[in-house]
Amino acid sequence: MVKVYYNGDVNEEVLKGKKVAVVGYGSQGHAHALNLKESGFDVVVGLRKGKSWDQAVADGFDVYSVREASEQADVIMVLLPDEYQPKVYEAEIKPALSAGKALAFAHGFNIHFSQVVPPEDVDVFLVAPKGPGHLVRRTFEEGAGVPALFGVYQDVTGNARDVALAYAKGVGAGRAGILETSFQEETETDLFGEQAVLCGGLTSLVKAGFETLVEAGYQKEVAYFECLHELKLIVDLMYEQGLEGMRFSISDTAQWGDFVSGPRVVNEETKARMKEVLTDIQTGKFAKGWILENQANRPEFNAINKRESEHPIEVVGKELRAMMPFVQQKSSKKEKEVVS
Numbered sequence: 001m002v003k004v005y006y007n008g009d010v011n012e013e014v015l016k017g018k019k020v021a022v023v024g025y026g027s028q029g030h031a032h033a034l035n036l037k038e039s040g041f042d043v044v045v046g047l048r049k050g051k052s053w054d055q056a057v058a059d060g061f062d063v064y065s066v067r068e069a070s071e072q073a074d075v076i077m078v079l080l081p082d083e084y085q086p087k088v089y090e091a092e093i094k095p096a097l098s099a100g101k102a103l104a105f106a107h108g109f110n111i112h113f114s115q116v117v118p119p120e121d122v123d124v125f126l127v128a129p130k131g132p133g134h135l136v137r138r139t140f141e142e143g144a145g146v147p148a149l150f151g152v153y154q155d156v157t158g159n160a161r162d163v164a165l166a167y168a169k170g171v172g173a174g175r176a177g178i179l180e181t182s183f184q185e186e187t188e189t190d191l192f193g194e195q196a197v198l199c200g201g202l203t204s205l206v207k208a209g210f211e212t213l214v215e216a217g218y219q220k221e222v223a224y225f226e227c228l229h230e231l232k233l234i235v236d237l238m239y240e241q242g243l244e245g246m247r248f249s250i251s252d253t254a255q256w257g258d259f260v261s262g263p264r265v266v267n268e269e270t271k272a273r274m275k276e277v278l279t280d281i282q283t284g285k286f287a288k289g290w291i292l293e294n295q296a297n298r299p300e301f302n303a304i305n306k307r308e309s310e311h312p313i314e315v316v317g318k319e320l321r322a323m324m325p326f327v328q329q330k331s332s333k334k335e336k337e338v339v340s
């Protein structure tokens with residue numbers, strides 16, 4: 001069973017009197033920096049000049065280059081996009097590390113897959129809120145919090161766990177629950193979830209359903225509503241009440257169809273494929289491919305992205321959503337924050 005900690009379990013004194021550098025001021029960065037500051041911690045922000053820099057200044061922070069912020073800080077939280085972390089780490093953070101400092105992350109990828117190799121004399125921990133940054137900020141302002149995972153990779157001071165917990169409390173997670181994990185578990189489950197279920201599994205399921213109906217001669221507009229549009233209603237019910245609560249709300253016909261046909265579509269064969277996906281994550285094969293893809297400037301990523309954007313479900317979807325102004329079009333930035 002996972003261990004869960006709440007505000008009352010956390011000694012925040014271990015982080016008081018220390019300086020935290022929040023590096024990056026995007027989705028997670030702005031939420032961590034503002035919540036920590038309002039929790040009474042000493043926060044500076046590390047950035048390059050640009051949009052985020054101006055925003056952090058407007059929000060009242062002392063903003064420095066990543067190098068300068070890291071030099072001043074006792075705890076350096078790296079909230080840059082995962083693909084850029086290794087470069088910025090090598091150039092600007094590593095030279096600013098000294099014995100006893102703490103290096104922190106909100107996702108374990110770069111540490112777990114050795115893209116960032118920290119020196120042996122610093123603490124390394126992660127605090128990963130289980131929600132997009134804007135939700136982390138909004139719930140904090142409302143007096144609540146988003147649950148977070150925390151984990152320790154390296155503890156040289158003997159304080160890494162306590163500092164990680166104090167940090168998680170500072171961002172508001174102790175109001176909801178702070179769950180203990182490891183870098184390995186957080187990284188592998190995050191990748192598996194987005195590949196097999198949340199993103200990869202779901203988009204493939206939706207497209208396969210849409211294509212099946214259209215190939216059988218049904219109108220693509222009707223197929224779009226049945227296979228994509230109505231998902232939101234079902235997912236909202238599952239989010240609020242689990243599978244049983246969702247099934248309570250649908251018709252008995254839909255529920256019977258769920259029971260008899262669901263396992264024919266997603267079956268033992270599918271699960272065997274999921275295990276292959278998990279194996280590729282565990283062995284580092286997936287990570288290697290993604291790292292090399294980035295080094296090559298993403299030729300395959302871009303080609304697939306273009307092909308996917310031209311799929312008939314996308315073409316008809318654009319037309320139908322234009323008929324439904326109540327379907328709010330979120331910016332691509334916001335969509336990015338949902339699953340990261």
Ligand code: NDP
Nearest residue numbers: 024025026027028048050052079080106107132133337340
């Ligand atoms: P964003 O893309 O929202 O923000 C990135 C920030 O980094 C921006 O402020 C950007 O500033 C800055 N930045 C980018 N490149 C550089 C650079 N070379 N030097 C200095 N600053 C730079 O990132 P996220 O908040 O989505 O992700 C941060 C971390 O949090 C990742 O590890 C991610 O996995 C993790 N995470 C994210 C979640 C989410 O909901 N988004 C949830 C849980 C974890 P600029 O304006 O200059 O580009």
Ligand code: MG
Nearest residue numbers: 225226230254
């Ligand atoms: Mg129906």
Ligand code: MG
Nearest residue numbers: 190191194340
């Ligand atoms: Mg992810």
